[in-house]
Amino acid sequence: MGALTALEKLVPVVLAFGCGVLLARRKVVPADSSRAFADYAFLFAVPCYLFGNIYSSDLGALFDWRAILAYATTAALAVLTVGVLAGLGGVRDPRGVALRIMAGVQVNTAYFAVPVFITLFGNAAPIFPVLLFQVCVLTLVIISIMELGRPERDATAGAGPRLLLRAVGASLVTPVVLACNAGILLNLLSLHVPKAVLDGFSFVGDSASPVALFALGLHLGGSGLTVRGTTREEIGLIAFKCLVFPLMTWAVCATVFGVDGDWLKYLVLIAAMPAPQNLFIFAQRYDVGVDMSASLVIKSSVAALFLLPLWMQWAVHVG
Template sequence: MEGVVLGFATIAVVIAVGALVAHLGIVDLAAQGVLARVSFFVATPALLVTTVARADVHDVLSRSLVATVVGVAVPATIYLLAARRWRRTAGERVVGALASSYVNAGNLGIPIAAYVLGDAALVAPTLLLQLLVLQPLALAVLDADVAGRRPRAREVLVGPFTNPLTVGTLVGLVLSLTGWRLPEVVAAPVELIGAMAVPGVLLAYGISLRLGPGFGGGVPRGELALTSTLKLAVQPLVAWAVAHHALGISGAALLAVVVCSSLPTAQNIFVHATRYDRATTLARDTILVTTIGAVPLIAVVVLLLGP
């Protein structure tokens, strides 16, 4: 359990620093936007290059991936169907669906997989599914929504390849598949820039918590309850049911699937929501609720399914 506590405590401290500097007047709400944009366009793409390059892409082609996919699809679909009652735009529905199913597989999943599951590579199927499939599709819809029109088939297929996050992911994928290594003169600055992605996102999140709308401000309570419940309850239950009963996965592999599905909503969703100005408060508050709730949830999962 040390990895769970350490991972969540580290995130909480950095978020608190962001809220503190905002409270003291050192930064204003505009700084949150600047940090989010720098993270989106510069730091996170650099981080994705190094993260995906180190991942074992072959782990994606496993039975665990099937359970992970279904675990993501079910809560996302439920939200998309339910969102009609709140008359959300296409971009807002995308952010809500991501908040309900897109897990913090990077800065939380990797350390938790290492400390709790004993192998950081166990988070690879979830990480790469999100980076190579979910994120590009979501960003294509968000780009089209901001432009004020329906996404065209060509945009869904080609548009993501112009997005900096997708480009960073694809560069990392090429490096992983080929075994190539970036020259040190390139790798060193890329790693240095990538290192600011996670703290940048967390600081921006803390600033928003302090200076942005109050908790639940402008978001229907039922919608926030839905996204949080889908993320904390439905996703891990569906992943467990598919993995255990449909695919016969057991032991450490089953624990890995369920723990990864129990991770809270990724802070990246807040960056996307801020970047496109879509459902920002819903993303922010869902991240807060699920991050708090994931601590006891993962502890219970480990107790029930662990060795």
């Protein structure tokens, strides 16, 4: 019943995504307008969501440093694995490598992890430490690589350390990273933010997932999506994200760091979530692998839906 309840909570996801597909296929809304919706989510709605939630959280109560270090170690190993496999597979564009790393290692928290955790544990608080790590570390690395690999930078930004420094600097001032850092800083300093302002951030932030899903639906409504068109690389990335990464998390956290009990359940379940919606947003933002990213978001979500009852049963019975 728990698994069924979790699946029922995903109905709004299907509604927002399906509406985008339907409107694009009927040409009510142009499919190429998906980029404008994705930019709204990336530049405005997602930062509002992150700032409000991070600022309002009890950061001290949320962090088990051994568990988070174990998860970070697993993520680092997964990043290296996906990066090496992408290189061996012939991917030479650093942005393409970054996109594949994001697909294989980052997780969908907004509309998969949250309903699953609320159903199983009564709240989604354990997700936030991983969310902070994902945004402040993994996303920073991804954005740096994306900025580093932008074609228009090649002729103007110089080379070597100077180019890397500019890429990191550009990533640090993106709205997503700024929102996270501002939320952490104001939280730690206990600086007061008026309730009206927080309500405004919450109002805009609540639109992030629906708008991003609508943008994804618009894109796929225009370009189409077929199971037969799934490439071997996509199958490999989906298998890594939905099976290999959570198994790696269990092995590293339990055997190397000695994480057990509730935190072991939390981390393995988080790792088992599908590729993040932001994968498509980043792909459109940096104009790389847009079709592949849209396919991975949807197909990994479908795979996660089939595997979700098994992972949930594992979480209930693991000691």
